[in-house]
Amino acid sequence: MNSPGAYSMDKFFCIPELVRITCSFGEPEDNAHLALTCRTLFAYAIPAAWTSVSGVCQLLLLLNNSTSSIREDSKGEFCELKLPEILNEAHTTRFNFYAPFVTSLDIFKYQDDRISILNPQPLIQFANVRELLPNLKCLELTTDWKRRFNCVFWTNIFACRSLLEVNIPSSSDCEREFISDAAASGLTSTLQRRSSHIQKLTFFSHRNSPVDEEENLLDRNFNHDRTPMHTFLPQFTSLTTINGSIGLLESPALLALGSLPELKHLAVLYPMEDDIPEPDPTVLPPGSFPKLDTLTLTNVVEHTADFIWTMPALVTRLQSLTINFQPPYNQEDETGWILQSLIPLICTHSPHIKEMVLEFNYTIFDAKEERYICNFSETAFDALAKLKLTHLEVLHARMVGEALTDRLVNTWPQIEVLRWTHQLVKVPQLSQFTKRLPKLKRLALSIDLNSFPDKCDANALVDITHPELRAIESDFHGLGSLDGISAAELFVYLRKLVPHAKLEPLEAAYLESDLSLERKLDLACAMSINLMEMYIDIIRTHQAKEPDPASGGCLPTADESTSTQAAAIWNAVRNYTRDIILAKRDKLEQTASEQTSH
Structure with a gap:
């Protein structure tokens, strides 16, 4: 071991x-x-x-007389394996026992893993005579080291008839993550021969990516003629989802994909380049893409997606569309193209879309920098209004005008998910969404917490209860600054309005909390509202009447009103959390001061 x-x-x-x-x-x-x-x-x-294994070394070390060692080079540490020179039944008994259990395998246990095999030939010969993992359904290669992850080698070793999914993901700084066209050819060739029933395929190739034969040494054990990837695609007749690079939108690949009878989801990741050539439109034969209903485009920049909506066979039947735009280099020109041209074009030629996601700043979020927010236009909104949407997400964009809330609640009466994360609304306006959107399950807005009346009657504000809503997302800026009375009124208001909904901070709020202690307090207070009913039930059940020093007073008794109990609990939680946060800040400042003095 x-x-x-x-x-x-x-x-x-x-x-x-x-x-x-x-x-x-x-x-x-x-x-x-x-x-x-x-x-x-x-x-x-x-x-x-053993159903799901993370780290192929855990399997290969089951081969008797296999050894491993941790080595180090200029890139850091990596695992070096040495296998038996001959793999016969005596060496594979333990491996053979566990192998049938494995249905999911990620070659790399951690994203920074690297693996080297001193003598790969015994493993190659072993894989040539039998399927090593006969029940494997999902093969993943999740690593930051795309130049040394040997995707062709590992696919040849573990591809089998039962394999349904191959996933080689990429991150948003994607140019360095793309594999070469030669590797893509070897990968698809192997899958076509050994796993032709595959249903989901994810990998990203780019013609400008280097071949990297010197670094991907294990790949060199498998020779292939570098036949273009699109030649093999028509053989994947069971494929339902393919996630790849912009080469999938070029004519040879589109023609191949259009012939697949089961393809439902096409996802394309654009490279991070300043000048991306727009592929020419492809004349697709009648009947192409018979089941395609979902399209995802990521890292889109100006004038690189228009041509897609000149191909009716590709876009007419779409029901779900996601587009993530890079932040603009020239804000006025580029957002003008998106809002005034692209979105109206989409809504005209894809009239059956029911789910739409538009993200206007698809980058790694840095809480230290101000994030770009798009000024959404009336033209774009009018185009979206033509669609019968049940799911709409507009991220990093906002509109101005008093009438916008009315338009949001009246345009899509059947909507179930509405996430316009930077659109500012006042707390009392939430009741308009619950009143007019009966099927709404998730709502994400930028809620102005300062807009809640100082003294209000929740019963007067709430004239309808919405039992379907399950989540309210927001940044919750300033929630931690509310006093106990205001917080209690907010809690009572929300529980009457949306009794089953939880407050969920947006992802950016968590990232901001790493840099801002005040934001940590906001998030802690959001969680306390979610847990408030549990706290109150505990008080009512156990008749807690003992003073709590952390609360600055006495906790409420069971016979007090819900508002009074909520206010006392809020003050206790907020004060306790604030004390912890301030103590942490003081410690950080003291540490920094000591380091400066030394």
Whole structure:
């Protein structure tokens, strides 16, 4: 098992190995008793644990006489494996026992993992005569080291008839993540031969990516003629989802994809380049893309997507569309193209869209920098209004005007998800959404918490209850600054308006909290509203009347009103959280001062 300087297996995977070692020294009678004792472990727990394996080394170290060591080079640490020179039944007994349990395998345990095999030929020969993981359904290669992850090698080793999904994801700084066209050819060629029933395929290639044969040494064990990837695509007749790079929008690939009878979702990731050539429109034969209903475009820049909506066979039947735009280099010109040209074009030629996601700043968020917010236009809104949407997300954009709230609540009466995350609304306006959108399940807006009346009657503000809404998302700026009375009124108002909804901070709020202690307080207070009913139930159940020093007073008794109880709980939670945050800030300042003085 694990030894100093060797690859560390997950502890759960070591349990059966401990049992095996114990049995090797035991008497048959003792082993029989141990087998009965561990029957549940082997019948249920072990198969469940080995269903999903993260880190291929955990499997390869099951081969007898395999060894591992942690090496280091200029790039950092990596795992070096040495396999037996011959893999026969004597070496593969343990591997063969666990292999049928594995249905999902991620080659890399961590995103910064690198793996080297000193003698890969025994493994290649072993994989040529049998399917190593006969029940494998999902193969993933999740790593930051695209120049050294040997995707062709690992696909050849583990591709099998049962394989349904291959996932080689990319991050948003995607140019360095793309594999070469040669690697893409080898990958699709292997899958076409050995896993032709694959249903989901994700990988990103680019003609400008270097071949990297010197770094992807394991890939060099498999020779291929570099036939273009699109040549193999028509063979994947079971494919339902493909997620790849802009090459999928070029004529040869589009013609191949259009012939696939089951393809439902096409996702395209554009490279991070200043000047991306727009592919020419493709004349698609009648009947192309018979089931395509979902399209995702990521990292789109100016005038690189218009041509898509000149191909009716590709876009007419779309029901779901997601477009993530890069932040503009020239804000006025580029957003003008999106708002005045592209969105109206989309809504005209894809009239059946029911789910729409538009993100206007698809970049890694840096809480230290001000994020670009698009000024959404009337023209774009009027175009969206023509669609019968049930799901709409408009991220990093806002509109101005008093009438906007009325337009939002009256335009799409069947909507279930409405996320316009930077659109400012006042607290009393939330009741308009609940009154006119009966199917709404998730609502995301920028809620102005200062707009809540100082003294209000929640019963007067709430004339309808919306039991369907499950989540209200917002940045919750300033929530931690509310006093107990205001917070209690807000809690009572929300519980009457949306009794089953939870407050969910937007992702950006969590990122901001890493830099701002005040934002940490806002998030803590949002969670306290979600837990308020539980706190009140505890008080009512246990009749808690003892003073709590952290609250600055006495906790409420069970016979006090809900508002009074909520106000006292709010003050206790806020004061306690604020004390912790201030103590942490003081400690950080003290540490910084000491480092400066030294």
